[in-house]
Amino acid sequence: MKLHITLLIAFLGFSFFGNSQTATIRGVILDDANKPIAGVNIKAGSDGTTTNENGFFILKIPVNTDITIVFTHLGHKRIEAKFNLKNGQEIEFNPVMSVEIEQIATVVINTNTRQKVDGVVTISPEVIRTVKGANPGVENLLKTLPGVNISNELSTQYSVRGGNFDENLVYVNEIEIYRPFLIRSGQQEGLSFVNTDLVQNVDFSAGGFQAKYGDKLSSVLDITYRNPTRFGIRADASLLGGSLAAEAVSKDSKFSGIIGLRYRDNSLLINSLETETNVKPVFADAQTYLTYKFSDKFHLNFLGNISLNKYTFQPKNRQTNFGTLDEPVALLVNYDGQEKDQYLTNFGAFKANYFATEDLTLKLIASAYHTTEEEYFDILARYRLGEVNSNIGDENLGEVEFAEGIGSQLTHARNDLDALIFNIEHKGDYKIDDETTLEWSVKYTHEDIRDRQVEWEIIDSAGFSVRPPIFDFPNNQPYEPFEGPLVAFQNVRATNYVKIDRLQAYAQWSKRTMLGNNEVFYNAGVRVHNWTVNSDVPNQNGVSSSTQTVFSPRAQFAIKPDWEKDMLFRVAGGVYYQPPFYRELRDSSGTVQPDVKAQKSIHIVLGNEYSFKLWDRPFKLVSEAYYKSMTDVNPYTLENVRIRYRATNNAKAYAYGLDLRLNGEFVPGTESWFSFGYLKTEENIDDRGYIARPTDQRLKFGILFQDYVPNIPDLKMYLNLVYNTGVPGGSPSYADPYDYQTRLRDYKRADLGISYVLVDHNKTYTSKWKQKFKELSLGVEIFNMFNAQNTITNTWVRDVYSKRQYAIPNFLTPRVFNVRLSAKF
The missing domain is CATH 2.60.40.1120 (Carboxypeptidase-like, regulatory domain)
Known part of the structure; x- marks a missing residue:
């Protein structure tokens, strides 16, 4: 307080x-x-x-x-x-x-040249703030980029080029950002860490990134918060919540600061789902970025964040219709019980910059992250599965007339997690000459994690207790009496006290020069990562401690030919490792496996950027082809946004694809883009053959389009459109993923925003009330404009008589209307 x-x-x-x-x-x-x-x-x-x-x-x-x-x-x-x-x-x-x-x-x-060389996409903060979506912010725009998959509008998590949510790096002002551990559903997730009201610059790399960016397999999101240059206030309010940001600088320009407060209530979205509930999803955070310049040579920065997510869920009933027109099927569920989750995170970081000379910059970064998370629920679901009356004109149209299966399910959880992470890092860069730069870093991390997991599930079908499919105990009920012990369908009980110490370092060299009349750019670097896992509870093999080390060389080369056409060609690649974080160490039984290896990926990216003018306006076409060969893969299952690893390193995988993005001023004075992505990623578990990975998103189309009425330029329109082909729909618990490769339906979504600008900072006004504002706009938003029925995963319902397991789709949000008011003082 x-x-x-x-x-x-x-x-x-x-x-x-x-x-x-x-x-x-x-x-x-x-x-x-x-x-x-x-x-x-x-x-x-x-x-x-x-x-x-x-x-x-x-x-x-x-x-x-x-x-x-x-x-x-x-x-x-x-x-x-x-x-x-x-x-x-x-x-x-x-x-x-x-x-x-x-x-x-x-x-x-001009910083664009360096971004081209690095293979980085830069997104304007103004575009981020104005383009609409159910979860507005940086991630809302990432989903329109090729190679990025977000098929859940309630979540800020994303997968890149076949990777999962845990394979993405996020930095704010060179400080690594973490996310909560226990979240299993996009409904519980709330706010992204990144506060768009504080953002100055957004860079994103989908692969082939430099050694300085850390040890993950998929992507880097590099955010820069701004140092204010004047006093200002920005406010935003809608039916989903609001935000307030203030910034200022002292008269001597030594001290500057910006603070942002956000509040979000997802009731408008969640109450539109097919499950009737009493739900209170409340999320709030406070963030600040402060800078004090002691002298021209020494600057000190502070980044702080407090975030509280509270999620209370009381389901009442649900009806889901699926099947075909000829054979419609419905699932009816009545619920008792509730779920209460809470996630409290605190984050603080100091960053000291010392400009020793014009060529030498030294930095020291110290940060601490603390999260306490609770996941408590007891929910009893009584279900009825049957054929639906499809006779038009019948008074019982839409009702279940013949039950194919009845049963109940009781789920229970008392999961608690407390994690404390410390980081201290020294970074430096030295300009050898005007064209050559040397960068380096040494970083120490200590992770202290205390985790208790108590989670079980009991399933009953037609009065018979359904056991997990373990072949040592065949269950032929009701045709033969079952004499084995009765057990829960799922039962996870584990208490883990884990400490992980990491020592990381990198060095990289960059040079810009000429090759004949052509500009060329080089970058080469190497990372080393040593980590030690200590667990108070030995695993099944008696292992309670493990130390490992990996080396990750990476390189980039780009050439800008002396051609009449503005072209740049780029090749990047290297060996990328992902040393396991706590979640990757914990297997499906909740037991920590300290000897889990780092997943390894050999990654190569070929890129081209072609800048040209069309209709006398600037355009750019960016093309990238990539290939990843992965070994020591840690297989996992994906349910909504919850990832459960096997912690075995018993698979190998590959991913390849093509990403295209065309952006420019399709409408004068506005930036829009069209993107296309093709991806194929498969894994081979225990040499049984290749199957699609849970993130195998074959085709992706994304459009971000901005427009305005020519005769009324203050009336603006923003369209955010995504089409993704379906990913594998997962499998029931304890089931063999090789038997469940059915894909979810395609993901189609269009979010539209229409706003009218009442005050523009580029204009002057005689009205006194308008003079108080620098910007003021009022808008209407339509989420899922075409009311597409998108699914995130399946619920598996089992019938003891037929031995069938029905995949019941879990639908995402339908069409939702929102009103928004934005102002800047």
Whole structure:
């Protein structure tokens, strides 16, 4: 509670600060002998500054306009450089002043070239905030990118190029972010860690990423929170919740801070599901990013987050119709009991930046993550499965007339988890020359996890207790009496106290040069990861401790030919390892297996970027082909967003595909894109042959389209459209996945947002009430506009007489309407 009050005081305190909308340029000025020049006059229009005794300077300039900066000093040649920067952007500019050379030509800093080389997709924060979706934010846009699969609008989790949710790295300002462990359903998930109101830059790589980005198999989402340059408030409210963000900078520009508060209630979405419930899904968080500049050389940052998810669920009844038109079938369920889940996470990180020289930057990052999670439920479900009356005009149309199976199911859980993770990391980069950079890092991580799992399920069909399908005890009820012991269909009881110590390091070298008349870019690096798992409870083989080490070399090469057409070709690859996190160590019985190996993937990516003009507007076509060969694979089952590993490393797998993305100004002044992805991924468990992995998403189409009414440009439209072919629908508990390869139906979804801009910061207004706002818009959103029946997984209903198991689809949300009001002060 004290921390909440502190955050509120900090939020109110921002109102005492103010400044204009600016960007920041800093750097050091040297002479020919690489000695700093003190007293250099630096002018940008009517503003200016001078370098200190070490040659350092810092200058604020207006944004979104061409600004010419003039550097003058007695005895040295005059230098002019032109900049056009965005709000809050901060760059380094380090000119050399000489008496013997001509003045430096006009300079414009452009980060797009580096992003092309790295194979990174950059998404504008404005696009993230304006484009609509049931779960708005960064992940809402990722699902429109090729190679990214999100087939659950209630979840922020995503799979990339055949990987699962645990194979993605997320960073905020170079600080690694974690997510809760126990969440099994998108309904429980709530808010993404990333607060879009605080975001300055979003970079995403779907594979072939550099050594500096860590040890995961699939992707990197690299978020940068902004350093404010003026006071401002942004507010957003809708039927699903609201958010409030405030930012400010002190008058001397040394201290800056931004804070965001969010609240979300998913009742509007969940109450539209087929299961009638009393549900209270409440999610809230507070986030802040603070910066204090002690000097030009030393900056200190703090990133903090408190998040609370509360999910109370009391199901009443459910009816699901499936089958065919000729043979319709329905499942009717009556429920008793409830589920209560709570996830409380606290995260804090300090980051110190020391700019030793213009070429050498040293960083120290320390972070702590603490999560306490509870998952409690007792739910009794009595079901009836039968044929549906399909005679049009009959008074009993739609009712179950003949029961093919009846039964009940009782599920129970008392799961508790407490995890504490500490990180301390040193990072550095050194510019060997203007074209060559060396980067390195050493990181230590300590994970302390306390986990109690008590979970069981009892199934009864027509009065007979259904046992798990264990062949040592054949069960031929009701035709033969069963004399074996009665056991629960599922029964998991485990208590684990696990400590994991990790030591990671990387070094990478990057160079930009010329090959003939062609620009070329090189990057090569290697990571090393050593980890030790200590468990208080030995596994079945008596193993309670294990230490392993892996090396991960990676490289990238890109060439921009001296052609008339603007083309860039890129190849990237390496050996990628994923040392197991706690969830990957825990098998289906809840027992921790300390000797689980790191999954290994040999990854290669071939890419091309073609920039061109169409209708006299900029466009870009990005193409990537990739192949991944995986060994020591840890097989898993996927139910909604819950992953259960076998913890055996007894499989090998592969994935290959093609991703295409065309983006540009299809409508003048707006950015839209069309994407296509083809993927095939299979695994071979115990050399039994290849079968589709749970994330085998064959075809993917995504569209993000923005438009406005030509005669009423303030009336805008945003369309977010996704089509995915179906993934394997999973299998019943204890079943052989080789026997269950039926796919779910295709995922089709279109979210539409229509908004009217009442106030635009680019316009001036005479009305007094409008002058109080910088931005103000009112909109209507339609989620799942075409009311498609999408499914996330199957519920398996068993009939003791026929021995059949019916796959009952679990449908996602139907069409839902929302109203949103957004304002910026």
